[in-house]
Amino acid sequence: MSEDYGKRIKRAANLMSRSMDVYAAQYGLTGTQMSIIDYLGESQDHTQRDIEMEFDIRPSTTTKILQRMEAGGLVAAKRDPRDGRQRIIAPTAKARGLQTAVRSYIDDQQTAMERRFDRHDLAAFDRVLAYFIALNSDDSSQSGKESRS
Template sequence: MQNFGMVIKQATNQMNKHMDTYAKQFGLTGSQMSIIDFVGNHGQVLQRDIEAEFAIQRSTATLTLQRMEKSGLIQRTAAATDARQKAVSLTPKATKLKQKITAYIQGQQQAMEKTFTPAEQAVFNRMITYFIQLNGGAHD
C-alpha cells in the first residue's frame, strides 16, 4: 500500500521545486509568486488573509512580505478598518509579473484538468481535503 503522507510530501516538494525554478527567472521565489497571484486576484488583502490562505505563521508571513517590500514587489500600509493590521497591495513592478505568474499557475491547473476526468478530480479533492483535516488543518 502507498504511504499517502510520503506521496503528498514528495508531490509538494516537486511542485515547490518546479515553481521556484520558474520564479527564479523573475528574481522571485515560488512563495513570492503565489503571494503576488493571490494579492493580484484580490486587489488588496490584509496580512492575516495571506497567513490564512497559505497556512503560514505570522512571523513567516512578516518576513516574506518584508523581503517582497524591500524588493519593490508589494507595499504595506495600515488597514483602513484596523490600523493594527497591514494592508498589502502590489506595486507596478509586481503587477507586470502577475500575468506570467497567473499563466504558469493556470497551466499547471489545466494540465491536471486535461489529464484527469472530473470524477477523478473530485476523488482527489475529497482525499486531499480529508488528509488536511486529519492533520488538523482547515480546507474550504
C-alpha cells in the same frame, strides 16, 4: 502493502515547490512570492492575516516574506484603518507586471491536470486533499470529519 499517503503528499508538495521556484527564478522571484502575487491579484483589500490564512503560513514567516517582497518593490503595506494591528498588502506596479507570467504558470499546471484526469478523478482528488488537510489542521474539531463535497 499500503501507500504512505503522507510521504507521497510531502514529495508532491516538495516537487511542486521546486518546480515553481525554478520558474519563478527567471523573474527574480521565489515560488512563494509568485503564489502571493497571484493571490493578491489586483486587489487592494488583502491583509497580512489573509495571506497567513490562505497559505497556512505562521505570522513570523509571513512577516519575513512580505518584508523581502516590500524591499524588492513587489508589495506595499499600510496599516488597516479598521484595525491598526493589521497591515493591508497591495501589489505594486512591478508585481502587477509579473501577474501574467505568474498566472500562466499556474494555469499550465491546472491544465495539465485537467488534460490527464477527468472531472470525477479530480473531484475525488480534491476530496482526498480536503480530508487530509482537515485531518492535519490545527483545528482538532475538523480532524475526524470527512469531506463529502
